[in-house]
Amino acid sequence: MDDASERGTVGGFWSYYRRYTKTAVHAASAAALTGLGYLTTVHEGFAVLAVAAYVLPPVYLYATREESERPPPGGDADESAGESDTADAPSAGDETAPESGAEGASEDPELERDRWTTATVPTDATLRAVTADGRPCAVGDGGVVLARGGDGWRAVVDDGPGAASNALRGADATEDGRVWFAGDGGALGRLDADRVTDHSAPEEMTSTWNDVAVAGRAGREAVYLATGSGEIVRGRNDDGDLSWAAPVKPGSGSSVAAVAFDSPERGVACDTGGGVYETTDGGREWERIGAADAALHDVAFAGETLYAVTDDGSALRYDGERWTRRSVADAPLLAVAGYDGSTELLAVGEDGVYRRADDWERVDLPTFATFRCVATGEGGTAVAAGDDGAVVERTQGS
Template sequence: MSHHSRRSFLTVAGASLLSTAGLGVSSEVGTAQSSGDEFTVVEESPTTKTLFSAVTSSEGPVAVGAGGDVVARGANGWSKIVEYGPQARSRPLRGAAVTDDGNGVWFVGGSGVIGEYRVDTDTLTNYSAPKGKTSTWEDVAVVGHAGTDERLYFVNGSGELLVGVRQESGAIRYEEVLKPGGGSTIPGIDFHGRKAGHVASTSQLVAATSDGGMEWNRIGIDFAGGAFYDLASVAADDVNVAGGDGIVYRYDGSRWTPHVIDGDRQAIRGIDRDGGDGLAVGTDGKIYERQSAGEWTRFQTATDAQFNGVASGPNFDVAVGNTGAIAERTVDGDDGDDGILPILGGSATDSLVTTTLDSTTTDSILDGDFEPEFPVAYDPDAVVEVVEGKWVLGES
């Protein structure tokens, strides 16, 4: 699973413009009551098959699941973008990851199936059974930019890790197969750097690497008794593992602490972290939101389906699960104060764009034309007037 900031895809003229757009957070731990924070269950999912994993691409949320289905959230709702999988053989897709630029969605699954869907070109490519490996791939992590410098990490039900590196020719070069999980199934892998990340196995093993997967060091979890389902790697000293009995395990660089975030002690099936923010999902339509290192708020959605995957994003937070269940929450809202400038037309010359994040202000001068349908971060106070429906920005 790959994790991206809510601000990862807010760029203009090649420079990142950080927005203060964010997620409303309930102040109480327990079942959330604020309607502004609630998730809505999608009434007409494009699939009735189980969805196992979700990511946020540059075009919006994407989820993968049984039968080789890949579904995506667009401006007009959810639709199916891949049917039958990359081999056209309906192999189930169990894990997904997205490139750093959000343009390439990689997914893996049964019988060695691997595929990539480029959301910027609507192109599907089949990479299945590399090195003749036909075991079920359980999860994938990717670091780098689509089509240029990806470094890929695939893990399977035999506890194997296969690393692939994109070459200048466009081909993927695969390295020797390793077993960081000691032979047990690895349901989760995540990288916080190009060569630094973590894996979790079904034998209660969590291991870390800092050299791209060549060497792995076991860091836990000796006292854990339940199953592991997923993990999120934020840093060498900031890791979460989603486990059985309603537990999310937290690693701070030296010790593991179990946090029971589900009072019914039902398994936590998926987890996603975005810096200090985090989401997790479980059984009976429950979603959990991280408030602090050891505090999570529970959301009860209007479904009893089991959720398996979750992803946060700049526009939507989504949870996906059994029978094609999808729950989503709008992040930026429609109140006009979310820090995201609506679609602009025409051009901008010498306009001052001011963005604020954690009390740090960045000023960027936009010279000449830019893409008319590109979202631009801004400070609402910088809007001095509206002329013929266009925003005029200046020093405030």
């Protein structure tokens, strides 16, 4: 068995096992494990029977399942259309076929020749946010900030801005590559080259920042912080002089999971209550443009189209008039990212990385992990990161 086949087998079994744990067979084998475990006080040989009763059923069922149950080439995602998740968009429908024309498959042949590699990084911390434009960076638990240079990935700081060791949950880059990152306890900082500047607790706010977005160029950028209390805080950098507006609450108060801007004026946000909100005036006012019946984890632009990903493994698409939904994965999708000027899209989650060109497909990766964040860069490049310091990178032209 070659490496690619082995990875596909492991990934497919993991997705199958997640579904198996919700079946009656799993419940019965778990009960058998418990009952036989008690009998080990009579004879230790029952330990072997207990383990066999729990381990063998899923292995046997996976190996003998019908062909119709097996994942299609390229992944094990369910590509059938799901139900509409947009209660306040009555014209919303199901995305039952790949789009054509301007909103269809990418016509750039370079996007068809991509390669994913595993990066070596100096941490085993969970990485929760990445950037790919300019100098790729990744941030995560304990305040670790990683950056990639010509000699690979290295730690810029291990304990975050102000050495407070707060987990970092969001990161974004300006048009010219300055990276901002934010997280627990009001942690907020920026990275210029190898220098970290601490901007934590702006206006004495020590909220948990779930995400950060920036728009504009370094020295004149706008900074947007998404809070766990359902607010978005807007800041403005004027050559190092930061000023902050009063927090704005786009929705009902559900935790704002993510915020993204594709220009200094236009931005979107989503919350864990399923709400999606848009601003066209730089974050001063927000309008609700949709709702889902599942918690939302992330939003992103792909060209002029907006995408959101959900806790039930679906991707929602908004073309400015109507929402459609596609069931992509069996496990939650945790992040999504699009490419400037392209309709290609990447999403990540507990089952790996998924790509949308003609349609959604699972990416064959050199490693298996839960990926919690993804970012796209110029030329079709990308970085995804997640648990235990896992990082994979996409390069073009191979």
